Amino acid sequence: MKYKKTDVVIVGSGISGLSAARSLGEHSYIVIEAQSQIGGRLRSIEVKNGTHWDEGAHWIHDFGDHHVFFDRWRSQQKKRTRKKDRYYQFFRKNGTQEDPIPLWEEIDVIYSRLHPDMTDSAMSDHIPMDHLFFTHSIQTNTGCMPKNVSALDLALSSETGVNLVRPEGYAQFLLHDFSDISVQCNEIVQSITYADDRVWVQSDRDLYCARAVVITVSVGVLQSDLIQFHPKLPTQKQYAINHIMMGKAERVCVVCDVIEDWIDGYFLVEIDDMIIGLECFPYEQPFISAYFAGPQNITKKLSDITLRALQQIGYRQSIQSVYVSTWHKNPFVLGSYSAAHINHTKAREDLAQAHPPLFFAGEATIPQAYGTVHGAYQSGIRAAKEVLEWLKL
Numbered sequence: 379m380k381y382k383k384t385d386v387v388i389v390g391s392g393i394s395g396l397s398a399a400r401s402l403g404e405h406s407y408i409v410i411e412a413q414s415q416i417g418g419r420l421r422s423i424e425v426k427n428g429t430h431w432d433e434g435a436h437w438i439h440d441f442g443d444h445h446v447f448f449d450r451w452r453s454q455q456k457k458r459t460r461k462k463d464r465y466y467q468f469f470r471k472n473g474t475q476e477d478p479i480p481l482w483e484e485i486d487v488i489y490s491r492l493h494p495d496m497t498d499s500a501m502s503d504h505i506p507m508d509h510l511f512f513t514h515s516i517q518t519n520t521g522c523m524p525k526n527v528s529a530l531d532l533a534l535s536s537e538t539g540v541n542l543v544r545p546e547g548y549a550q551f552l553l554h555d556f557s558d559i560s561v562q563c564n565e566i567v568q569s570i571t572y573a574d575d576r577v578w579v580q581s582d583r584d585l586y587c588a589r590a591v592v593i594t595v596s597v598g599v600l601q602s603d604l605i606q607f608h609p610k611l612p613t614q615k616q617y618a619i620n621h622i623m624m625g626k627a628e629r630v631c632v633v634c635d636v637i638e639d640w641i642d643g644y645f646l647v648e649i650d651d652m653i654i655g656l657e658c659f660p661y662e663q664p665f666i667s668a669y670f671a672g673p674q675n676i677t678k679k680l681s682d683i684t685l686r687a688l689q690q691i692g693y694r695q696s697i698q699s700v701y702v703s704t705w706h707k708n709p710f711v712l713g714s715y716s717a718a719h720i721n722h723t724k725a726r727e728d729l730a731q732a733h734p735p736l737f738f739a740g741e742a743t744i745p746q747a748y749g750t751v752h753g754a755y756q757s758g759i760r761a762a763k764e765v766l767e768w769l770k771l
């Protein structure tokens with residue numbers, strides 16, 4: 379049987395796959411990517427004359443000193459605080475408008491109820507469920523319903539709450555740095571066959587033989603059986619995969635002709651039984667972004683609901699175009715970001731655990747920063763270190 383030989387195959391060119399490739403030193407590697415472009419859940423699209431909108435990740439979260447992107451952002455650009463970001467204006471479905479909600483103070487209230495040594499339970503046990511902002515906030519953070527979200531999983535992650543945006547698009551900003559990594563796009567990995575010291579990766583194009591494989595696909599993809607493992611993954615690994623959910627979140631971009639002064643800010647709009655977050659005119663970009671999160675909120679026609687939300691806040695200007703993300707339907711992602719089942723926060727460690735010659739990276743594998751770009755980035759570095767140790771043996 380003909381096959382191509384390399385030291386390491388990396389499955390997926392999201393930020394975790396790219397950082398793994400970057401960290402492999404002199405070893406040869408092949409990065410295989412099913413989609414037509416690199417970046418996975420990091421994707422900026424040009425919506426108007428050089429203006430980019432991030433379909434997926436868009437906030438650079440500050441997780442403290444170790445955040446390489448945040449530090450670079452700071453060093454490259456003078457500090458720029460987000461305008462009017464401290465308040466959300468809240469529009470009820472009955473047409474009334476409530477007092478503005480202080481965003482970060484409210485989020486602090488939620489996090490102050492969580493402790494890393496707490497006994498696990500549902501987030502809905504910790505927040506008043508009639509407080510629509512809390513519910514919206516948990517759904518946005520996790521893509522899940524608060525009754526299904528592990529409070530301990532949230533407590534273990536260490537977000538400080540300082541978020542920044544790159545006006546030219548987060549993906550644009552980051553992926554540029556990886557343009558030297560060679561990636562084979564439009565190639566789908568279908569099976570991985572492994573023995574003690576060798577692994578064979580079969581794609582829809584070729585067969586590869588390597589000494590190690592780094593698997594960076596989302597847990598949604600691992601659950602979908604898109605990739606067959608021979609022999610089957612160990613029970614503990616399968617258990618971990620089945621005890622992490624893929625939360626669901628989608629973004630809608632409405633490109634506008636004219637942005638009036640009053641709309642410059644953040645809105646929460648209640649429509650039917652949904653709460654939609656609208657971020658209007660971020661960094662003077664000529665669009666409005668809507669965020670839909672939680673499985674029950676992304677089944678309807680998101681563009682129509684966004685336009686209704688704009689009507690509700692009194693926006694009457696003409697609209698140039700609308701873009702809608704479809705992460706939950708994308709067979710190579712199948713959701714937005716991971717959330718551990720209640721009482722199963724350890725599943726993240728078990729998912730990360732190497733099973734040489736198989737190594738695992740990706741946002742779901744990093745308990746302190748899951749669901750983020752920099753968490754995924756760190757997971758790639760961690761997996762590459764494990765591979766380097768293994769290759770020494």
Ligand SMILES: Cc1cc2nc3c(=O)[nH]c(=O)nc-3n(C[C@H](O)[C@H](O)[C@H](O)COP(=O)(O)OP(=O)(O)OC[C@H]3O[C@@H](n4cnc5c(N)ncnc54)[C@H](O)[C@@H]3O)c2cc1C
Nearest residue numbers: 390392393394412418419435436437567710740741750751
């Ligand atoms: C709507 C949304 C908003 C977000 N907002 C933020 C934010 O503001 N800030 C933040 O830090 N994070 C955010 N995130 C999360 C962040 O985007 C992810 O955590 C991160 O990008 C995940 O990177 P990854 O490398 O782990 O996975 P991915 O980016 O999913 O990469 C895995 C890659 O594997 C490929 N693949 C899958 N199956 C196969 C196969 N069989 N063969 C070959 N290739 C395959 C996929 O195509 C994909 O490119 C957001 C995500 C979404 C969806």
